Amino acid sequence: MDSALTLDRLHFAFTITFHYIFPQLTMGLALLILVLETLAIRKNDERYNDAARFWAKIFAVNFLFGVITGIPMEFQFGTNWAKFSRFAGGVIGQTLAMEGVFAFFLESAFLGLFLFGEKRLSRLGHWLSSLMVFLGSWLSGYFIVATDAWMQHPVGYALAKDGSVYLTSFWDLLLNPWAFWQFIHTMGGAVVTGAFVMTALGAFYVLNEKHSEYGRLFVRVGLIAATIGSVLQIFPSGDAQGKMIAFKQPPTLAAMEGLFKTESGAPLVIIGQPNTAEQKLDNPITVPRMLSVLTYRRWEAEVKGLDAFPRDQWPDNIPLLYFSYHIMVGLGSIFIAVSVVALFLLWRNRLFSSRWMLWILMLCVPLPYIANTAGWMTAEIGRQPWLVYGLMRTHEGFSPTVSSGNVMFTLLGFMGLYFVLGILFLYLIWREVEHGPVRESAEAPLAETLRVGGQE
Amino acid sequence: MGTLWFILAGFMITGYVVLDGFDLGAGAISAIVAKTDGERRLIHRAIGPVWDGNEVWLIAAGGTLYFAFPLLYASSFSGFYLPLMIVLWLLILRGIGIELRSHSESMLWRGFFDFVFSASSFLLTIFFGAALGNVIRGVPFNSDHYFFEPLWTNFRVNASPGILDWYTVLTAVMALATLTAHGALYIATKTEGDLWLRSQRVAERSWWAVAGLTILGLLATLWVRPQVLDNYKASVVGAVFPIIVIAGLFGMRFFPKKGNDKASFLSSCAYIVGMLGGVAYAMYPVLLPASTDPALSITVHNAAASDYGLKVGLVWWTIGMILAISYFTYLFRSFKGRVSLDGEGY
Numbered sequence A: 001m002d003s004a005l006t007l008d009r010l011h012f013a014f015t016i017t018f019h020y021i022f023p024q025l026t027m028g029l030a031l032l033i034l035v036l037e038t039l040a041i042r043k044n045d046e047r048y049n050d051a052a053r054f055w056a057k058i059f060a061v062n063f064l065f066g067v068i069t070g071i072p073m074e075f076q077f078g079t080n081w082a083k084f085s086r087f088a089g090g091v092i093g094q095t096l097a098m099e100g101v102f103a104f105f106l107e108s109a110f111l112g113l114f115l116f117g118e119k120r121l122s123r124l125g126h127w128l129s130s131l132m133v134f135l136g137s138w139l140s141g142y143f144i145v146a147t148d149a150w151m152q153h154p155v156g157y158a159l160a161k162d163g164s165v166y167l168t169s170f171w172d173l174l175l176n177p178w179a180f181w182q183f184i185h186t187m188g189g190a191v192v193t194g195a196f197v198m199t200a201l202g203a204f205y206v207l208n209e210k211h212s213e214y215g216r217l218f219v220r221v222g223l224i225a226a227t228i229g230s231v232l233q234i235f236p237s238g239d240a241q242g243k244m245i246a247f248k249q250p251p252t253l254a255a256m257e258g259l260f261k262t263e264s265g266a267p268l269v270i271i272g273q274p275n276t277a278e279q280k281l282d283n284p285i286t287v288p289r290m291l292s293v294l295t296y297r298r299w300e301a302e303v304k305g306l307d308a309f310p311r312d313q314w315p316d317n318i319p320l321l322y323f324s325y326h327i328m329v330g331l332g333s334i335f336i337a338v339s340v341v342a343l344f345l346l347w348r349n350r351l352f353s354s355r356w357m358l359w360i361l362m363l364c365v366p367l368p369y370i371a372n373t374a375g376w377m378t379a380e381i382g383r384q385p386w387l388v389y390g391l392m393r394t395h396e397g398f399s400p401t402v403s404s405g406n407v408m409f410t411l412l413g414f415m416g417l418y419f420v421l422g423i424l425f426l427y428l429i430w431r432e433v434e435h436g437p438v439r440e441s442a443e444a445p446l447a448e449t450l451r452v453g454g455q456e
Numbered sequence B: 001m002g003t004l005w006f007i008l009a010g011f012m013i014t015g016y017v018v019l020d021g022f023d024l025g026a027g028a029i030s031a032i033v034a035k036t037d038g039e040r041r042l043i044h045r046a047i048g049p050v051w052d053g054n055e056v057w058l059i060a061a062g063g064t065l066y067f068a069f070p071l072l073y074a075s076s077f078s079g080f081y082l083p084l085m086i087v088l089w090l091l092i093l094r095g096i097g098i099e100l101r102s103h104s105e106s107m108l109w110r111g112f113f114d115f116v117f118s119a120s121s122f123l124l125t126i127f128f129g130a131a132l133g134n135v136i137r138g139v140p141f142n143s144d145h146y147f148f149e150p151l152w153t154n155f156r157v158n159a160s161p162g163i164l165d166w167y168t169v170l171t172a173v174m175a176l177a178t179l180t181a182h183g184a185l186y187i188a189t190k191t192e193g194d195l196w197l198r199s200q201r202v203a204e205r206s207w208w209a210v211a212g213l214t215i216l217g218l219l220a221t222l223w224v225r226p227q228v229l230d231n232y233k234a235s236v237v238g239a240v241f242p243i244i245v246i247a248g249l250f251g252m253r254f255f256p257k258k259g260n261d262k263a264s265f266l267s268s269c270a271y272i273v274g275m276l277g278g279v280a281y282a283m284y285p286v287l288l289p290a291s292t293d294p295a296l297s298i299t300v301h302n303a304a305a306s307d308y309g310l311k312v313g314l315v316w317w318t319i320g321m322i323l324a325i326s327y328f329t330y331l332f333r334s335f336k337g338r339v340s341l342d343g344e345g346y
Helices: A004-043 A046-079 A082-116 A123-152 A170-174 A177-208 A212-248 A250-257 A290-296 A318-347 A355-363 A367-383 A404-435 A445-451 B002-033 B037-068 B070-079 B081-103 B107-137 B166-190 B193-224 B226-234 B236-258 B261-283 B307-334
Strands: A157-159 A165-167 A268-275 A280-287 A386-388 B286-288
Touching (some): A046 A212, A123 A386, A177 A367, A212 A250, A212 A355, A268 A318, B002 B261, B037 B107, B037 B166, B037 B307, B166 B261, B226 B261, B236 B261
Antiparallel strands (some): A157 A165
16 A cells, blocks of 8 residues: 555545546536427416426536536646646647636536526526536546547657657547547437436336326436437447457457457357456357457457457556446446336336336436446556556556645545545535425525325 | 737726726625615626626636747746646635525525625635735746745745745735725615715725825835836836826816716726736836846746737637627626616625
């Protein structure tokens, strides 16, 4: 526990993982709230407005936690990864600064209007503010993904005399082909989280026979979004991203798949544990030839195993990478199965009488969070041992003057603070859930609150 | 190009201090001026819709420094590791202090978050002031432009200082006085009655502290870093900053007496702009001076990113900031006028 490198990595990993609990929901919800607001106007149905207002409250709590846990992320590039910042700041500083200038200003300015300005704005004005919040949050997602994409697949740069990189093509950086699919996949993941959370809360309300009118509305909207989102995650975005890794980071693909030896007609591993000591998979259950087909669209294609690459190119934690990847894919498959079955029941008008299905939908709520986290772990552990793929190794990037003891201190500080934040967050969300969506009316809010609860 | 980005980064930082400064100041004095729950809610309503946007200026300023001067960002952030981490924790606490208070009717809950909000705002003001002091005084760079500063050493200004020494404590107190007046004048523009009266009184009293500390700070700075006069001697253009400072100070005294809240607050904005502009003008071309060997200082020449990157940045930055300023104008106009306890919100 005395290596500054390990602690700096853990510091970033811990703070970013905790942070990403919040934006994945807000980015997903931003789209769903926009959908609810649009439906309210098109169907001229006030219930959709009530629903949008309720989700805006959940959004606001998540947004706050996203903001306060997000500021440490930008700071850490400088505080804990000074050599990396000195090396790459001239390139990735562009996308990070653009996130602040284009996305955060937009998002924060219109969120104030969206949350507090409903009575001051016209209906269309309020709808526009929700559109702006959606644009802001997705734009911010793009700039962050573009930053990560440059670290995965550096483009548009040249090496300076002092060993750092400088920007040579702005458009190459911004339109990095890696960023395109990674963005679609990341946003898809956010929509899956938002949609499953909406569905799960709806199922909870229906099962609990409280606010069940709104519960059914949440399930309907959430389930359709969950199905579309889950399917798109596998194809095309997941498939395209897998191929990019296969072609640009082949050792990563081999480690993700647990493929220690090069094979033609390589199998796809469903279950199995990588045994790094003996360089093999323990108790594998596989689909023959499937990996070759998925990667190269040919039965007999050769897929390079880890043995085809020198050891210093291997990701440094193969089991963790393997498990992250398989958990993500496994959960993704479960999402499709669950949402398709539930959608079928909804279509046959049997969903709301099938309590078992509602239970399943309700219990699904943590799974997309796990899948999104596992997905990011796959991307970031898969990039190892590189900090910037092919250009800078992770052990070359951390701050030279910050001792491991100081990093340990602040890591523990963040853990303690985030533990308290986590409790506060759950408490606040629970209060909103219990309060539920209500028909809001400026004249008699209390009387209206008492009347709501599935009777209209 | 480096010089232009020096000015733009200065603009972003000044924007941050002017904007977030008033909600920091409002937080720091909220325990003094607001006596009842209703009055505390009014303060929250006065800053509620805008504080988050104001804080974005910090993020955007950080991003601007990062891409325009990567060397500065890397060296200073790792060197100021401990105080920056404390600033991060305080920013987190302050965010929940502002936003969570209204989630419960319980007076205990509200009292707790009022305390969190007030204390974190107060401490942040101190830390930001000390940070400015460090930037003026200089830091102990090694030959590779890295350094690490402890929180304090013996409070003397020498070649291996701490974050806090007598000079940076002075700048911290100065920041506290300035933002107290700034916050109080902002609250005065947004409120009426007792709350307005108490804010006025705080602004009036802190004015003496601001004026006194301005003179004291100037003398201390000349003592600690006599080079700050060089740029002023070289050109008369620099005279504009002291003039703005004096005009601001005058306005902060004069307009409250006339009952013109808006002009009083704008005078305080001008004072801050003048002070920070004056510092930046004195520092140029140095971004972060070395307390060890002056040749090791980080300047716009050795820290600027590539010319191409800075030129491209200029295009999108201009577009982005025009957009941002227009949203903010719209936002502030939408919430203009004095706040009341009716309707939705905190």
